[in-house]
Amino acid sequence: MSDxxxxxxxxxxxxxxxxxxxxxxxxxxxxxxxRVLTTRIAWLIQSGQAxxxxxxxxxxxxxxxxxxxxxxxxMLPVSPRGMWIGxxxxxxxxxxxxxxRDAGLPQLFQILDAADQLAAIKRLxxxxxxxxxxxxxxxxxxxxxxxxxxxIRPHAVEAWDDYTRxxxxxxxxxxxxxxRESVVDFAELLLRSHELLERNEPLRRHYQRRFRHILVxxxxxxxxxxxxxxxxxADEGREGGAAMFCVGDDDQSIYRFRxxxxxxxxxxxxxxxxxxxxxxxxxxxxxxxxxxxxxxxxRHNTNRLGKNLWTDQGAGEPIRVFEAFSDGDEARWIVExxxxxxxEGALRSEIxxxxxxxAQSRVLEHQLFSAGLPYRVYGGLRFFERQEIKHxxxxxxxxxNADDDTVFARVVNFPTRGIGARSLEVLQDAARTYNTSLxxxxxxxxxxxxxxxAVFVRLVEDxxxxxxxxxxxxxxDHVLDASGLRAHYKAEKEGRERLENLDELINxxxxxxxxxxxxxxxxxxxxxxxxxxxxxxHASLEAGEHQADPGADAVQLMTVHSAKxxxxxxxxxxxxxxxxxxxxxxxxxxxxxxxxxxxxxxxxTRARERLYLSFAQSRMLHGQTRYNLRSRFxxxxxxxxxxxxxxxNPRSAAGGEFGSMRAGAGGGYFKPSAPVQRAPRPAxxxxxxxxxxxxxxxxxxxxxxxxxxxxxxxxxxxxQINFGPAGVKWLLLSVAKLEAA
DNA sequence: TTAACCACGTTTTTT
DNA sequence: ACGTGGTTAA
Numbered sequence: 001m002s003d004x005x006x007x008x009x010x011x012x013x014x015x016x017x018x019x020x021x022x023x024x025x026x027x028x029x030x031x032x033x034x035r036v037l038t039t040r041i042a043w044l045i046q047s048g049q050a051x052x053x054x055x056x057x058x059x060x061x062x063x064x065x066x067x068x069x070x071x072x073x074x075m076l077p078v079s080p081r082g083m084w085i086g087x088x089x090x091x092x093x094x095x096x097x098x099x100x101r102d103a104g105l106p107q108l109f110q111i112l113d114a115a116d117q118l119a120a121i122k123r124l125x126x127x128x129x130x131x132x133x134x135x136x137x138x139x140x141x142x143x144x145x146x147x148x149x150x151x152i153r154p155h156a157v158e159a160w161d162d163y164t165r166x167x168x169x170x171x172x173x174x175x176x177x178x179x180r181e182s183v184v185d186f187a188e189l190l191l192r193s194h195e196l197l198e199r200n201e202p203l204r205r206h207y208q209r210r211f212r213h214i215l216v217x218x219x220x221x222x223x224x225x226x227x228x229x230x231x232x233x234a235d236e237g238r239e240g241g242a243a244m245f246c247v248g249d250d251d252q253s254i255y256r257f258r259x260x261x262x263x264x265x266x267x268x269x270x271x272x273x274x275x276x277x278x279x280x281x282x283x284x285x286x287x288x289x290x291x292x293x294x295x296x297x298x299r300h301n302t303n304r305l306g307k308n309l310w311t312d313q314g315a316g317e318p319i320r321v322f323e324a325f326s327d328g329d330e331a332r333w334i335v336e337x338x339x340x341x342x343x344e345g346a347l348r349s350e351i352x353x354x355x356x357x358x359a360q361s362r363v364l365e366h367q368l369f370s371a372g373l374p375y376r377v378y379g380g381l382r383f384f385e386r387q388e389i390k391h392x393x394x395x396x397x398x399x400x401n402a403d404d405d406t407v408f409a410r411v412v413n414f415p416t417r418g419i420g421a422r423s424l425e426v427l428q429d430a431a432r433t434y435n436t437s438l439x440x441x442x443x444x445x446x447x448x449x450x451x452x453x454a455v456f457v458r459l460v461e462d463x464x465x466x467x468x469x470x471x472x473x474x475x476x477d478h479v480l481d482a483s484g485l486r487a488h489y490k491a492e493k494e495g496r497e498r499l500e501n502l503d504e505l506i507n508x509x510x511x512x513x514x515x516x517x518x519x520x521x522x523x524x525x526x527x528x529x530x531x532x533x534x535x536x537x538h539a540s541l542e543a544g545e546h547q548a549d550p551g552a553d554a555v556q557l558m559t560v561h562s563a564k565x566x567x568x569x570x571x572x573x574x575x576x577x578x579x580x581x582x583x584x585x586x587x588x589x590x591x592x593x594x595x596x597x598x599x600x601x602x603x604x605t606r607a608r609e610r611l612y613l614s615f616a617q618s619r620m621l622h623g624q625t626r627y628n629l630r631s632r633f634x635x636x637x638x639x640x641x642x643x644x645x646x647x648x649n650p651r652s653a654a655g656g657e658f659g660s661m662r663a664g665a666g667g668g669y670f671k672p673s674a675p676v677q678r679a680p681r682p683a684x685x686x687x688x689x690x691x692x693x694x695x696x697x698x699x700x701x702x703x704x705x706x707x708x709x710x711x712x713x714x715x716x717x718x719x720q721i722n723f724g725p726a727g728v729k730w731l732l733l734s735v736a737k738l739e740a741a
Numbered sequence: 742t743t744a745a746c747c748a749c750g751t752t753t754t755t756t
Numbered sequence: 757a758c759g760t761g762g763t764t765a766a
Binding site: 623 | 757758
Binding site: 060061062087088089090092111113114186187189190221254255257258356357358359379416418420540541542543559560561562580581583584585586595599621622 | 753
């Protein structure tokens with residue numbers, strides 16, 4: 001046991017070995033957060049303070065849950081059964097399956113992912129003849145999820161205007177539809193399990209007595225409902241309730257847009273009267289130049305819980321800063337630097353290329369591709385989100401539950417079997433009249449037994465009968481053939497990859513079966529249809545990897561958001577421009593700029609050894625060339641930590657007074673560290689009227705000024721001009737009378 | 742039923 | 757610029 005605690009620093013040790021009391025661990029980036037969390041669990045068990053069954057550990061992503069399990073397996077002599085470790089949604093699913101009757105659900109309820117939910121809403125609007133222009137499905141989805149995450153059912157929504165009342169009506173209809181079809185969306189998993197325990201006191205007491213230790217990862221990302229869910233398990237922090245051990249970093253809260261409430265940290269501290277607030281401030285990841293930059297940036301935020309990271313690893317290399325003429329120029333420079341790093345022996349997979357928005361990956365990919373550098377982009381479609389996989393899963397879901405109208409509608413005519421929109425409309429109307437599912441309505445139709453719809457129903461019946469005794473992988477295999485999916489993609493010109501993915505689905509099923517057999521009695525796992533439901537839940541809750549080849553030695557491209565939690569030897573952060581990063585939309589939101597700054601903080605703290613910051617004077621966005629100022633976040637990096645590879649250019653500086661920014665700062669001009677030929681400097685790209693960035697102009701009212709930025713074209717063309725004492729203004733070229741000065 | 746066409750939107754994302 | 761989704765014509 002002593003070796004468990006060895007090599008922990010004082011604060012980590014304090015956190016890990018805390019008595020069973022509530023604790024809030026403020027864990028800075030790279031401070032060993034996951035280590036503390038898992039060591040805490042291992043220590044509680046190994047020291048005999050807690051039975052494994054008394055542990056409830058909650059994460060946000062399946063990846064984090066898996067990593068925690070893997071680390072625990074390495075720390076503990078035997079794999080401790082009985083712990084509940086998983087995501088909020090995974091654990092909620094587990095609860096609802098175990099107590100489905102009390103929760104008012106059939107045992108085989110299906111889970112809707114976000115896309116399924118949207119499809120269900122569209123179908124609902126159509127069935128109710130609601131104008132989807134007036135009630136955009138996406139917005140309605142957002143409304144419904146928002147209410148659920150606030151814990152509000154339709155009857156409890158406070159609606160003061162007609163529009164809201166109508167949306168509440170639709171919310172109610174949506175719930176009825178889900179209940180009819182035995183489907184549950186993500187927010188519903190949490191809300192339903194919360195209500196289950198809230199209403200059922202014996203059950204609640206059971207779990208409250210069972211779980212003595214509740215540990216939460218990434219606590220700053222919890223939403224209101226998730227926090228309430230946790231509080232229920234912890235008996236609201238009352239005497240005798242479980243000990244809450246929450247780990248988080250308010251400086252890394254970057255998910256407010258999807259409902260995360262950093263305020264939960266303060267609420268937790270207050271409501272649970274947390275006596276142990278422990279700060280993990282020693283960073284084991286980055287060189288101090290990088291860390292100091294991160295600290296300096298985040299210091300500009302107010303309302304922090306307060307932390308200052310330090311390291312004993314030494315300063316390391318200066319942070320390289322590069323100003324490019326264009327996005328293409330920037331990408332070319334990045335590729336050259338990467339090639340130089342690789343020549344020096346760097347592993348490609350240890351180099352990350354980060355950006356604020358996905359649209360930026362295009363230029364970067366183009367240059368990487370031209371240079372023949374292997375790369376991997378995160379953020380595309382994931383395995384279980386692919387069209388062909390969704391179709392295959394839809395057939396499987398019909399076997400498990402034929403009354404699921406979402407999947408019925410999805411595959412009733414895929415592959416095509418002559419069931420057009422017209423027949424579906426008739427069927428839908430009939431289903432409403434009989435108040436039955438689409439599937440169950442087919443026999444009611446006056447159509448002959450040989451009708452296309454009747455044939456489809458027969459197909460589903462046959463599938464269910466023929467697969468009844470099959471092991472899961474063979475079941476899937478059979479469905480792929482009998483449904484006609486294989487034949488369909490075989491006939492398609494571009495169907496090869498899709499066929500491969502379908503085969504991969506069989507592999508996924510085989511893996512799932514193997515894991516199930518390892519965990520339960522083999523005879524239990526052998527029951528094919530029972531396992532099928534579990535497999536389908538797994539597919540909904542865990543969308544899988546983003547792309548194949550995760551092991552390949554390739555440069556890693558991703559948004560700053562998806563880089564959270566990762567680390568790399570070298571990080572390139574591109575597009576550091578006003579409007580892009582911080583994103584222009586964020587400036588309109590309250591606390592938006594501070595969230596962008598936290599994002600910047602996350603980006604910078606991903607780097608271990610080397611950090612490269614770059615921006616471009618012009619950038620292609622939405623088919624138009626935009627001229628941006630460099631990001632204010634760049635100015636927040638102390639000059640002593642950086643090394644400008646291009647001369648600091650006052651014209652591209654953000655902020656008010658022209659030329660007031662960092663004149664002569666940064667240590668002068670340095671050649672690019674790679675021995676590369678750069679294209680000769682083009683002049684600033686001319687704007688429509690022959691004006692240029694940096695050009696002096698005069699205006700009748702504002703006087704002398706200099707063009708600092710421009711955007712739009714034709715009659716929309718406008719330029720930003722710094723008039724010195726008269727301020728910085730945007731002027732429409734078609735309106736303003738400007739004269740070259 | 743399918744291909745062709747146009748309008749539309751375009752920050753970030755997990756479950 | 758570029759992909760998506762919906763409508764229209766063949």
